[in-house]
Amino acid sequence: MVGQGLAGRVEVEVAYAIGRPDPVALHVDAVGTGGHDVDFRPAAIIERLGLKRPIYAATSNYGHFGRVGVPWEG
Secondary structure, eight states, rough: TTTTTTTEEEEEEEEETTTOOOSSSEEEETTTTOOOOOOOHHHHHHHTTHHHGGGGGGSSSSOOOSSSTTTTOO
């Protein structure tokens, strides 16, 4: 939402239960936006964020902060 210019700041809280595909609780604080439907099923998040791309395999060892070549370290 921030990347699309819909908000200046977004805080998302998501809670899942084992064996359930949809979140059991969801809270989004999106300052400056209107109502937007977002699919928070784990499979949808994996697809939307491209979490199966090979760049994430390297982050499974020795942590994921301070690494060159990952998008969140911009």
